[in-house]
Amino acid sequence: MKALINNLTKWQPLRYVISGGLGAVTNLLTLFVLVEYFHLWYLFATVLAFFFAFGVSFTMQKFFTFTDYSKGKTKKQSGIYFVIQICNLLINALFMYIFVDVFYIHYLLSQIIIAGGIAVYSFFLFKNMVFSTDINYENTLCPSCDSVKSKKWGEKDGYTLVSCKGCNAVFVSMIPESTNSIYDKSYFVGGNEHGYTNYDRDKEPMHETFELYLKHIERVIGRKGRLLDIGCATGFFMEVAKNHGWEVEGIEISEYAAEVGRAKGLSIKTGTLENVSFPEKSFDVVTLLDVVEHLKDPKPVLTEVRKLLKGGGVVVVTSPDAGSIWARIWGSKWQLVVPPEHLILFNRSNFKELLTRLGLTTIMSTNIGKRFSLPYIFQTLFRWQRLSLWNYLARVTNKGRLSKLKIPINLHDNFFIIAKKQ
Numbered sequence: 001m002k003a004l005i006n007n008l009t010k011w012q013p014l015r016y017v018i019s020g021g022l023g024a025v026t027n028l029l030t031l032f033v034l035v036e037y038f039h040l041w042y043l044f045a046t047v048l049a050f051f052f053a054f055g056v057s058f059t060m061q062k063f064f065t066f067t068d069y070s071k072g073k074t075k076k077q078s079g080i081y082f083v084i085q086i087c088n089l090l091i092n093a094l095f096m097y098i099f100v101d102v103f104y105i106h107y108l109l110s111q112i113i114i115a116g117g118i119a120v121y122s123f124f125l126f127k128n129m130v131f132s133t134d135i136n137y138e139n140t141l142c143p144s145c146d147s148v149k150s151k152k153w154g155e156k157d158g159y160t161l162v163s164c165k166g167c168n169a170v171f172v173s174m175i176p177e178s179t180n181s182i183y184d185k186s187y188f189v190g191g192n193e194h195g196y197t198n199y200d201r202d203k204e205p206m207h208e209t210f211e212l213y214l215k216h217i218e219r220v221i222g223r224k225g226r227l228l229d230i231g232c233a234t235g236f237f238m239e240v241a242k243n244h245g246w247e248v249e250g251i252e253i254s255e256y257a258a259e260v261g262r263a264k265g266l267s268i269k270t271g272t273l274e275n276v277s278f279p280e281k282s283f284d285v286v287t288l289l290d291v292v293e294h295l296k297d298p299k300p301v302l303t304e305v306r307k308l309l310k311g312g313g314v315v316v317v318t319s320p321d322a323g324s325i326w327a328r329i330w331g332s333k334w335q336l337v338v339p340p341e342h343l344i345l346f347n348r349s350n351f352k353e354l355l356t357r358l359g360l361t362t363i364m365s366t367n368i369g370k371r372f373s374l375p376y377i378f379q380t381l382f383r384w385q386r387l388s389l390w391n392y393l394a395r396v397t398n399k400g401r402l403s404k405l406k407i408p409i410n411l412h413d414n415f416f417i418i419a420k421k422q
Contacts, residue, residue, distance in 0.1 A: 012331060015065040016123050023057030054085060066131035080130050088118050124328070143297045143344050144169040144354050154332025159339035161332060167353065170322045171344040175296050179340050183254040188234065190379070190398070194341045197375040197398055199257070203236040205371035205406035210240040212368060213316065213416070217285055218244075220363050220418050221314055225284030228308065230301075231291035235261030235268055242266075246285075251276050273304045280307045287316045290414075292351075293342040302358050309421040315360060317417045321367070323347025324413040335384040336413065348415045360419040369410025374402055377409075 030052045034045035058081050062068050068077075092114055099110035140150050140162055147166030150173075154161050160173045187195035196202045218224060224245045229238050232250030234257045242248045250268040252258040261268040269276045286305045292298045305315050320336040321327060322345040327334045336342060346354070352362045372380075374397040382390035397403055 011333060012065060012127075013123065013329060016061070016126075017119075019057060019060035019065045020119065022060055023053045026056045027053035054082065061126055062131055066127060068131040077130050081126070084122065084125055084130070088122060092118060140173050142166060142169055143171055143175075143295075143299070144346065144350060154337070156332050156337050156339055161337065161339065167350040168323075169344060169346055169350050172339045175343055176340050179294070179296075179343070180253060182341055183257070185256040187254065188257055188260075190375075194338065194383070197373075197379050197394060198403075199234055200236055200260075201403065202373045202376040203233075204404075205373055206236070207240060209368060209370050210237050211244070213237075213287075213289075213318075214241060214244050214246075216364060216416075216418060217314065217316060220420070221284060221312060223284065225310075226282065227285040227287065228278070228283045229287045229289070230273065230305070231288060231294070232261065232266075232268060233257045235264055235266040237287065237289060238266050238268075239264065249278075249283075273301055278308055281310045281313075283308050284310055284313045285316060286313070289316070289318045292317060292319050292346070293336075293344055296343055298344065299354070299358065302355070302360070306359055306421055312420065314363065314418050314420050315355075317351070317419070318368075318414060319351070320345050321347055321413050321415045323349065324411070326411045326413040333384075334413070335380060338383065346415075348417070351415070351417065352419075355417070355419045359422045361422050362417060362419045364416070364418040366416050367410070367412050367414060368416045369408060371406040371408050373397075374405050374407065377407060 027049050030049040031042075031045055034040045034048060035042050038045075040048070058078055061081070062074070062077065092111075095114045096107070096110055099105045099114065100107050105113075141148055142150060142164040145164060145167040147164050149165040150162040151165060152160065153163040153170050161170055162173045163170050182194055188199040190197035225247065227238075227241050227246045227248050229235075229241070229248065229250045232238055232252050233254070235250055235252075238248040238250050238261070248266065250258075250261065250266060251273065252261065252268055252270060253272055255270050258268045258270040286308055288301075288305075292301075295301055302315070309315065320342070322334075324347075327336070327345075337345070348365055352365060355362055375394050378390045378394035378397060381387070382394060397405075
């Protein structure tokens with residue numbers, strides 16, 4: 001419970017609500033005191049209460065909600081904050097008139113709806129326009145567009161993440177020399193703080209999703225042929241594709257996972273595209289399913305992928321979407337921010353731009369939901385919130401019938417893209 005409370009108090013949207021609530025309470029209390037005890041005219045008291053509440057609200061949002069301790073920008077920030085609040089006041093009055101006098105909605109319900117809407121968009125305005133932690137990280141090379149201009153985006157598990165000012169890609173500012181050691185046996189059998197409780201069992205609920213991937217691929221290219229799965233792990237997707245009539249090969253960085261896949265009779269090479277070679281124009285499809293976010297530099301990998309594709313061949317990519325509403329709400333607390341496992345987080349727009357620069361034309365861009373096992377869900381929650389209850393439930397559901405339950409989840413925080421070789 002203590003861990004849950006601690007995590008909740010660190011959640012920025014909750015801090016925003018607390019700060020706004022304190023401002024509202026300050027406004028009401030000040031108005032009451034000025035009118036009832038100092039006998040001021042209520043309209044004059046309303047103006048004074050507004051300014052007093054404004055000072056409390058601004059201070060709380062700056063230092064408590066957005067932890068912005070800069071001093072040089074305070075005057076400018078307070079000015080922008082004041083303008084936003086005045087605009088909110090006018091917008092509130094306008095919509096109150098529309099809701100009550102035009103649509104005949106009860107005034108209290110109208111105020112609740114309008115205040116909720118104003119609170120939501122104000123949060124993003126405050127976060128991105130007023131209290132933006134615009135700390136420059138010059139000479140930090142963006143793995144996507146090669147820009148050297150970026151700003152701090154957040155922190156997680158001792159790592160600083162920055163956002164590129166050129167393309168908005170989010171990435172670890174000091175990328176480790178190698179992350180290969182993460183992907184040992186424990187990554188696939190639940191002994192690691194990253195990874196899976198049991199890879200093949202955790203992927204079983206994804207069977208229908210993988211079939212849907214293949215359906216989209218086959219509709220785009222109009223044929224079946226040779227498919228290379230990069231980052232294939234133990235070959236679960238390869239098996240699904242093979243059963244659908246594809247000739248499959250795979251590359252996997254983990255010797256353990258590759259060996260498990262080979263024991264299934266699959267053709268899997270251990271390594272990366274840097275040290276594993278294939279003839280050019282030898283594949284109809286190359287897939288990178290939840291892989292690009294693990295790469296130090298996706299560009300050379302995608303460049304090599306293009307060389308491997310036959311004419312009209314396609315690359316298929318799934319990856320976390322840092323531009324999604326869910327990701328924007330949580331920021332660095334997003335469950336898919338897991339450095340040093342995930343090193344770069346794209347959104348649909350900047351990833352399609354990267355593909356275009358590399359000679360790959362996006363044919364399809366969408367979001368596809370997935371199904372997950374209960375142990376995987378609870379382990380993800382534990383890694384995300386560090387609440388011991390989730391770890392206990394992950395162990396309890398890691399056996400018997402509960403481990404076989406398939407739970408559909410779609411937070412719309414990932415993208416599925418098919419791009420064709422130009």
